[in-house]
Amino acid sequence: MIVIQPDIINRIEDVFNRWIIGGIASLSKTKGVSLTFVLIVCAIDYLASFNAGGKTTRKKYVDFLKEYRWFTKKYKPEDIYDSLRCGLVHNFTIIGGKYALTHKEPSRHRKTENIDGQKMIILNFKDFFEDFKRLKKEYFAKVRNPQENKTQNFLKRFRNIGFLLYIQGTKRAMN
DSSP states (O other), rough: OOOOOOOHHHHEEEHHHIIHHHHHHTTTTTTTTTTTHHHHHHHHHHHHHHHHTTTOOOHHHHHHHTTTTHHHSSHHHHHHHIIIIIIHHHHHOOGGGGGESSSSGGGGGGGGEEETEEEEEEEHHHHHHHHHHHHHHHHHHHHGGGGGEEEEEHHHHHHHHOOOOEETTEEEOOO
């Protein structure tokens, strides 16, 4: 078991919160709200890569989501990967017509509706975003808990691939 310095985990989570969570929250207040779904599924991929200790595959992404039982009660991880993640990231569409996206309509979240003759599950931005934030919070709690054995892959991913860096002038900083 590798012991990772808590300040590294804290720094990475802080950057994640400011740049990713904060960026998604800011974008949701604009006409670009539809792009927030793309960023959320990419950020899940990012967390899954830390969980796996490197690059992700479909199996690693799905397995990561399956670690969170509450998540699997709400969403089907395979559909999140195939329909949303791959569809939005590679084709800017939802593959297989599984989901329809909306904003500011919480009463429709996770409801199945007939849209243009096809049954689709509605995903409301705020609800999906809140579930993503819970997933992120619980993942970092696992990384901090040595009994979860998550720190080794976390550190491996950090060392081999790096983390989101912001360049300020000529100084490289992780903030």
